[in-house]
Amino acid sequence: MKKVLIIVCLLVASKLAKSQNMNWALMNDSLNQSVEATLSLDYGITYGVGYNYVFNTMFPLALHGDVSIPSGENLLDDYKIKTGAVLRLTQIGDVYVDAGLMGITRSYNSDFVRIFNFGSEANLNIGYYRKHWYIGANISYDKAIVSNFKHTDDYKNNYPEVVDGWYEPESGGNIKFGGKVGGNFGKNGIVLQAGLVKTEELNSSPLIPFYASLGYTYNW
């Protein structure tokens, strides 16, 4: 079933049009939308689809949204939805600097608990963009703001006093340092991103201490 959903998502993505994986040098008044499909190693293997709409104003602004689900036998038990905007701050020749702010909604399920989290991500990107290729570096900060815990009977059978509900303070944040390289062929594009992940204190890392992503984009 999960395979079916992935194929459907990829088909939908291929019929739509691009984002954080955006080539600023390509986007103009007649080419300002894009969709993307990604296969990532991002806290596990994930599949994602995304959409971007660029407003070509004095400070070009891209609205972005994407949905991703991790691999596994249980379809849709975990997911992440990101929505937000990327603002092009400056351009010096072919070098572009942009910053993004995303709201994040995500869910995690295991045999013992269902966790629903609201978070946000701020990112800063610098890149050298040509019409047919680009390369860049970025840093992003993913902050988990508030989480709702609901434990299963299996967990409560072992710890009946567990307290369900909304939790604070913030359950931490992770910082990603990475780079990307992409190419565009007509309206199509591919992008490869990779980097390291550290906790906000920079003294530890998640179980998977790096990320990587291969994305396909279609622009129109």
Place this chain on the structure above:
Amino acid sequence: MQTKLVLAGLISLMFFGSCETDHLLDMSGNLVPKTVDEDPDLPSALVNGVQLHAEAYGPEDGTLLICLHGGPGADYRYLLNCKELADEGYRVVFFDQRGTGLSQRLPEEAYGDDVFEAMQLFYDDILGIIAHFRTSPEQKVYILGHSWGGMLGTAFTAHYPDLVEGLVVCEPGGLVWEDIVTYITNSRAFSMWGELMNDATYMDQFLIAEPDDHIMLDYKFGILGANNEITGEDSGLPEGFWRSGAIANKVAFELADVGKPDLSEGIENFHIPVLFIYSEFNEAYPDDWAQKISSPFNEVELFKVPGVGHDMLTKQAGWLIAKPKIIEYLNGL
């Protein structure tokens, strides 16, 4: 200007704001139980400078049966069926090893600089527990260890062959490091694309624990529990655990990986028969593996519990078969 202010406010709220919340993640007792140093009502023993969650059942002057739980990083709750052995006159002693279960939490440094120091600390904790519950020097000491507890029990017996007068070992993964690694590999189907992998890693993006954050580390380690079809065990059994010890688990494996210990070293000096129990449904523990792992003992009786897996002492179906065999062995010593 007004629009910009509203936009700035919304962005700030999205990034820094939060819903009204009720609970604190860093408060023990919310997501994981309190430990003995946080809850004075829990039974405990101050041993080797560490407050351990510990209790005993049966007559105070009965032969001590020290029960060692698995992990490293699990706790003794899943072994509590063994307290029925108190009815046979044994003083059945349980304790959560340092840094796990409801015992006091410790920093990584409290496990020593290498695996040999770490093992000596584990031995000293067992010696301390024996001293705490022993009422006279003549009181005999028997050891019963399950999984990692079986490995620890074997190593302890090998170091103190004159102190231990009976040993029950239940499905230790291995006794030499190479065998332990093989067992772990064979008993965990950890596919990069599988649900178990995703359960273990996906939460890292919003449940973030710094190296000394025991509450969050233990909680994350604990919710990983899932049925293991290979070992035939069910970690979701009611009253199967209290609280995992994430640091204890991490440090033990890291130190062992460097030191590659042989936990059977010296067991040739132990000349009392050993009862070695394993299970039918643990696919990583076939008959030839049980024979291989039990081979360092001078005299050993192998006993396979039918119809259950690695949790053979926890599930009633397994316990009802294992219990009479354990009683027969203990009473025959």
